[in-house]
Amino acid sequence: MATRLSDVAARAGVSVKTVSNVINDYPHITARTRAKVEAAIAALDYKPNVSARSLRKGRSDFIALAIPEMGSPYFAELGAAISRAAKRRGITVLIDQTEGESAAERFVLDGMRGQLIDGIIFSPLATAPAKLTSADTGKPLVLLGERPAGGQFDRVAVDSVQASYDATTHLISLGRHRIAAIGVGGTGTGVVRRKGYRKALKAAGMAHDPALELAGTGYHRLDGAASMRELLALPEPPDAVFCFNDLLALGALRTLADAGLRVPADVAVVGFDDIEDGRYHSPSLTTISPDKEWLADNAVALLLDRIAGNGGSTHRDLTVPYTLEIRESTGG
Amino acid sequence: MATRLSDVAARAGVSVKTVSNVINDYPHITARTRAKVEAAIAALDYKPNVSARSLRKGRSDFIALAIPEMGSPYFAELGAAISRAAKRRGITVLIDQTEGESAAERFVLDGMRGQLIDGIIFSPLATAPAKLTSADTGKPLVLLGERPAGGQFDRVAVDSVQASYDATTHLISLGRHRIAAIGVGGTGTGVVRRKGYRKALKAAGMAHDPALELAGTGYHRLDGAASMRELLALPEPPDAVFCFNDLLALGALRTLADAGLRVPADVAVVGFDDIEDGRYHSPSLTTISPDKEWLADNAVALLLDRIAGNGGSTHRDLTVPYTLEIRESTGG
């Protein structure tokens, strides 16, 4: 039913090797031969069988992207960018939602779908990267995000401590005195960003108040809204909030609106991620904006380089450029 | 390097056929044999090679999902749901961003990555489904969305005419008299939803005013914001707007806020899709909420049924349940 390489060879009057050479762009083929083969390919509408090719070559030109959830705007935008970056290089990305701990871990440890994929870009949520060993995967892996890689893998991440420092310092420069943080806790993002937050307070000679550091159960609007309600119930509510991602900030803004408070007059709000929602929200959201295209492009390049056998045993740690986008939620 | 089926067979002291039988859950295997094989699989950490299996069986248990853009919340949420629905059935989803016309069309016509995938769930934007023929794909295909399938393929879609009728009727029931529509035009969504919009106006004895029907260039916040600005510049601006998706509505709300207009007091706004952003926005967005889980589950089921060779030549058209979620943007 499906046309095979040998059908093309027969029609073009050459050997299968020659057809394969043409398809794989090998040199030393006369223009005439190439034209004949290409005509046959077009006439038969031939498509190489990826399974066979991958079985034989041991490479598929597929990479996996494992992210906690693709319904979350930041990851959706990141996934889209990585998908594009890979496509530019002739690579296809399979996107995996890991959702919770067990699934994420199993995915990585299960060796990523047999031999199908050449490598993986992994944004861990539950799995501690430091506990991953290359034996677990058996394949090239690039880590995304805050969590220390334990020197085992290549990684590309924002300098979250510095970015959080900048975000908090911006709030301080506005003259705010009670600056809350939403999203502390956990083992990754929450820890690292709190570090930058506290560092900025300290640098300004301000003490950090545990009552102003809210943990919540997740990084969604719902959690931001709930944390903000807790903060407003405090005897002395904050006049500024640094939310560890935009979704939390959007939830917090919702609570502030419900409470009839003005942003930024009563409470200034900063987020992290620069998702599209925040740019169009009223008030628009001041946020840390990591360069997602840069991130995507470099993560893919790093992985492909590793797949090609380069890099050796030194593990590279790339720092994603970011800017602080000052918008209405802090009076910008 | 990688362990093979034959390694497992050797270790378990059985033939490769027996190992294959165990892996594929074939009957007539003694518990003892099964246990021996499973022990060997565990000991060697054996993972079947997907390429080899797929080459041999002609099935991969991969399906593709082709959507215009995964960075768009509706598609991100839908992709997440389809991914989950497929996983429940042991199927992996490859997500493809088609972005524009040419890419989308080429993807489908190029036979979907050789033989790798078993079928496709396709949300067309540029390609006219009626022009697709099964010869183009050679594989089972389920269509998503408004555009008529031309009776060639299975499809699952919301009854957009009825839903738009409901949305518009809701605005009429609020006593609004100048009801605008944002997102008309194009060949799919814009046409169908305008049909329901006009139908509702007519049923209420109201004439439709072309000046109140805005096309815009896309379905993003940016387009909604721009269209809303045009509407406000009208000699007689609208007192209600039905936006053909939530992103347009969110953009429109932003323009209204900038203009100092109150929602819903001055202008009531309704969207379509029920993306998470709209639920947390202030004001929260009244919208048509299609049951995305239902959609995902049925699209996957339909495709798998087709892959299994069922369905024959009759093409099924499934209608997704929806509700009108009345929220603050219309005073709910």
Add this chain to the structure above:
DNA sequence: CTGAAAGCGCTTACAG
């Protein structure tokens, strides 16, 4: 520059 042949790792008739 091209051809004939082996082999990637599975599954599946075909025998026993």
Add this chain to the structure above:
DNA sequence: CTGAAAGCGCTTACAG
């Protein structure tokens, strides 16, 4: 119930 062997459609040494 199990074993030996062919074959899915490619790519790649190996000869010529």
